[in-house]
Amino acid sequence: MTAATPMRPEGTAADWTVPQDWKRYTPAEHALWDRLFARQAAMLPGRVAPAFLAGLDVLRLSKPGIPDFDELSDRLMKATGWQVVAVPGLVPDDVFYEHLANRRFVAGNFIRTPDQIDYLEEPDVFHDVFGHVPLLADPVFADYMQAYGEGGRRAGGMDAIDKLARLYWYTVEFGLIRDGDGLKLYGAGIVSSFGESRFALEDDSPNRLGFDLRRVMRTRYRIDDYQQTYFVIDSFDDLLRQTQETDFAPLYAALETQADLDPETILPTDRVITRGSQTHARRHSA
Numbered sequence: 053m054t055a056a057t058p059m060r061p062e063g064t065a066a067d068w069t070v071p072q073d074w075k076r077y078t079p080a081e082h083a084l085w086d087r088l089f090a091r092q093a094a095m096l097p098g099r100v101a102p103a104f105l106a107g108l109d110v111l112r113l114s115k116p117g118i119p120d121f122d123e124l125s126d127r128l129m130k131a132t133g134w135q136v137v138a139v140p141g142l143v144p145d146d147v148f149y150e151h152l153a154n155r156r157f158v159a160g161n162f163i164r165t166p167d168q169i170d171y172l173e174e175p176d177v178f179h180d181v182f183g184h185v186p187l188l189a190d191p192v193f194a195d196y197m198q199a200y201g202e203g204g205r206r207a208g209g210m211d212a213i214d215k216l217a218r219l220y221w222y223t224v225e226f227g228l229i230r231d232g233d234g235l236k237l238y239g240a241g242i243v244s245s246f247g248e249s250r251f252a253l254e255d256d257s258p259n260r261l262g263f264d265l266r267r268v269m270r271t272r273y274r275i276d277d278y279q280q281t282y283f284v285i286d287s288f289d290d291l292l293r294q295t296q297e298t299d300f301a302p303l304y305a306a307l308e309t310q311a312d313l314d315p316e317t318i319l320p321t322d323r324v325i326t327r328g329s330q331t332h333a334r335r336h337s338a
């Protein structure tokens with residue numbers, strides 16, 4: 053994920069990357085990765101999109117523990133032409149988009165501490181690699197991520213960036229996808245979280261609405277708790293098509309005239325899959 057204007061830390065290259073320096077991880081850090089991986093890999097089958105499970109094999113490298121990005125990139129390059137590059141933390145939007153547009157995924161090179169096993173504020177290597185990389189091995193989703201980066205490169209001003217960030221948030225980070233009569237997870241923020249993996253799919257609290265690109269771009273989101281609304285795409289093909297076929301400049305101009313929507317809002321025009329009780333959000337704001 054991104055932030056508006058962090059300062060480039062000393063020791064980073066002009067594109068904000070750093071060597072991953074895999075050898076510096078401690079046995080405890082590798083063990084924490086293995087523990088998180090095992091917990092999610094046991095819980096996700098049946099809940100996550102089949103493409104994610106297929107892509108998970110890309111992360112099963114020659115040695116256990118935190119993946120070595122060089123080895124991981126070799127495998128991913130063969131699958132879809134993507135690479136994983138290390139960064140020390142959040143990077144500015146323009147840097148982030150430039151990497152995506154060139155099929156490079158930026159991943160934090162640090163791992164959370166054991167007391168942050170269920171919650172952390174800045175994305176670490178487990179969120180970035182376990183959450184994001186499996187779908188980068190899917191050809192259609194891989195193209196969507198590049199298309200998103202190209203859209204970001206063209207977006208220009210801050211208002212447009214904010215709206216585009218909502219598209220990323222409600223798809224790449226917190227998206228759900230139709231699977232026959234049911235729903236499955238695919239967003240990295242969900243699938244890397246033990247709690248939200250169950251909440252997003254099974255809890256009565258959140259809304260689940262059919263994905264609509266323009267509507268999503270109007271919708272604010274929560275960064276401090278589980279989402280109040282999840283948007284459900286029909287397929288990765290449809291998500292890619294909508295992103296490629298949308299002329300974003302006039303869309304941004306049109307959205308300027310419309311008010312932003314609160315995260316829990318349901319509009320008469322929404323395709324409602326689940327009307328949430330919002331009990332979780334109310335309990336936590338009390």
Ligand SMILES: [Fe+2]
Pocket residue numbers: 053175179180183184225240241
């Ligand atoms: Fe992420």
